Amino acid sequence: MTVEAQDRIVEFPALKDAQAKLDAKRKSLADIFAEAGPEYDMAKVKSIQGDSRAKVDYIGQLNAEIDECKGKVDELLVVARAAAAAKAAEQTESGHQDVGDEEPTRTKSGKPRSFGEMFMASDAAKGYRPGMGQGPQAQLDIEFGALLKADFLTSAGWAPETTRTGRVEMFPTRPAPHVVEFLPTTTTTQASVVYMEETTFTNAAVETAEAGTFPQASLALTERSSAVRKIAVYLPVSDEQFEDEPRARAYVDNRLPFMLRQRLDLQILQGNGTSPNLLGTSNVVGIQSQAKGADPTPDAIYKAMRKIRDDGFAEPSVVFVTPANWEPVRLLRTADGQYIWGHPSMPGPVTIWGVPVVETTAAPSTKILLGDYANFSELAMRRGIDVQVSNSHSTYFVEGKQAIRADLRCALIHYRPKAFAEVTGI
Incomplete structure (x- = not known):
């Protein structure tokens, strides 16, 4: 765009007004931040009335107005540039009309002139006289399209070469690992992990008088085992694919292990325990259960935590919930519209009753699972x-x-079922 065209943009009245409004709001926001200082202390801001919350809300409103003004300026800028370009093109065309009302290379209708038409209209043809020897010369501005008498388009001509950027956009799927990060991981050299569980504990300890009979306690152990299971996948690939594309092998080597870890996450929470499946938390016999019923979801989760503490004598370390089931909890608000689980702008990890919350589609769609996975x-x-x-x-x-x-190959063990719980009826 020429300097003259740029000047026309600046002279566009609506654009100038919108830009001035945008600049004024930006200055207002900058002045507020200057008052607050580098610590953003809202108590120092005197240009806004109210407490810190009110001042922050005002800043948010002002920022939204700035975004709106910027959008308006961008819209007007497009219009102004188009108008300026059209005006510049009109002046350029009028400056090249040196053959009547037509351009040297085009007719009034805009069609390209032929080679013969341009030659007959040139000074060389008009100034030539028989017997004069070397006649006058003229330079013809020949359009390539006019000379070919056909449009040279990419559809029938030379298609442009296009090179890929190198980015591979992965299929949208559940990330992994995620669930497995919250479980202690060990190694085994056996086909099963075998351990002993204390299944009887009768504490008969009581205060006894001198020479009195000691009460008898009872203890019993039961052998438990968890078999090692295999999770597997394979992919057929042609020789040419690996030979002709250097990145193909690395891509496959990355995606196949990813599939295994993703499946392992699902098995940890939902495996049914029937060989060759692992036994996931939701199918472990003896875990605590809390029906949501008419309770708000946070209340039901807290009651499940209490059962783990009271009956399982454990402390929940993580809550697994689907994003769809966590959404109504995160959006809970008071009667006057205040978010209970924190303002949307609050950074930091998501927790409920002090326990980390993991949103994952590996969790059951109708349950929330929680427990002392750490211990x-x-x-x-x-x-x-x-x-x-x-x-x-x-x-x-x-x-x-x-x-x-x-x-x-791995084995999954839930050592103490009562250290885990499910909230049902979600």
């Missing part, structure tokens, strides 16, 4: 993720394919 659960790894490649699968050798497989 009474364990993920025992028999073998970490193993990735192998072979062309011996089926007819892959003669087809030029490779089977890339990945798997892991």
Whole structure:
């Protein structure tokens, strides 16, 4: 755009007014921050009435007005630029009309002139006289399209070369790992993790008189075990894919282990325990259960926590809930509109009754799971993720394919069922 066209934008009245309004609001916001100082102490701000909350709300409102004004300026700027460009183009066209009312290379209708038409209209043709030897010369401004007598378009001509950016946008799916991060992880060299559980504890201790009979206590242990299970996946890939695209192998090596970790998250919370499944929290026999009923969800969660403390003698370390089930809790407000679980602008981790909340679609859709995973659960790894490649699968050798497989083996243990709970009826 020329300097003259830029001047026309500046002279656009509506744009000047909108820009002035935007500048004024920006200055007002800057003045408030200057009053507050580097510590953003709202008590120092005298230009706004009310307490700190009211001043913050005013700043939020002013910021929204700035956004609105900026949007208006951007809209007017587009209009102003278009008008200025049109005016500049009109003046440029009028300055090139040196053959009557037509351009040297185009007719009044805008169609390109032929080579012959431009030559006959040139000074060379008009000034030539028979027998004069070398006649006058003229330079013809020939349009390439006019010379070809056809439009040279990408659809019938030379298509532009396009290079990919290198970004690979992954399929939207549940991130992993997430759940497994809250479980202690150990290793095992056995096919099962075997341990003893105290299933009988009768404390008969009581105050006894001199020479009185001692009361008898009872203890009993039961052997428990959790079998090591395997989670596996494979992917067929052609030889050419790996040979011709250097990043393909790294991509596959990343996605297959990701699939395993994602599946492991789901098994930890929802596995049904039937071989080859792990036994997830929601299907462990003997965990605490609290029906939501008519209670608000936070109340039901607290009651489940109390059961874990009173009957399981444990302290909940994490709450697992789907985003859809956590949404009504997070949006709870008082009668006058104040958010109970904190203002939307509040940073920091999400908690409820002081316990971390993990939003994950690996949790059951109709339950909220919680418990003392830190002390009474364990993920025992028999073998970490193993990735192998072979062309011996089926007819892959003669087809030029490779089977890339990945798997892991682990056992999942919930040592004390009563240290875990579910809130039902969500």
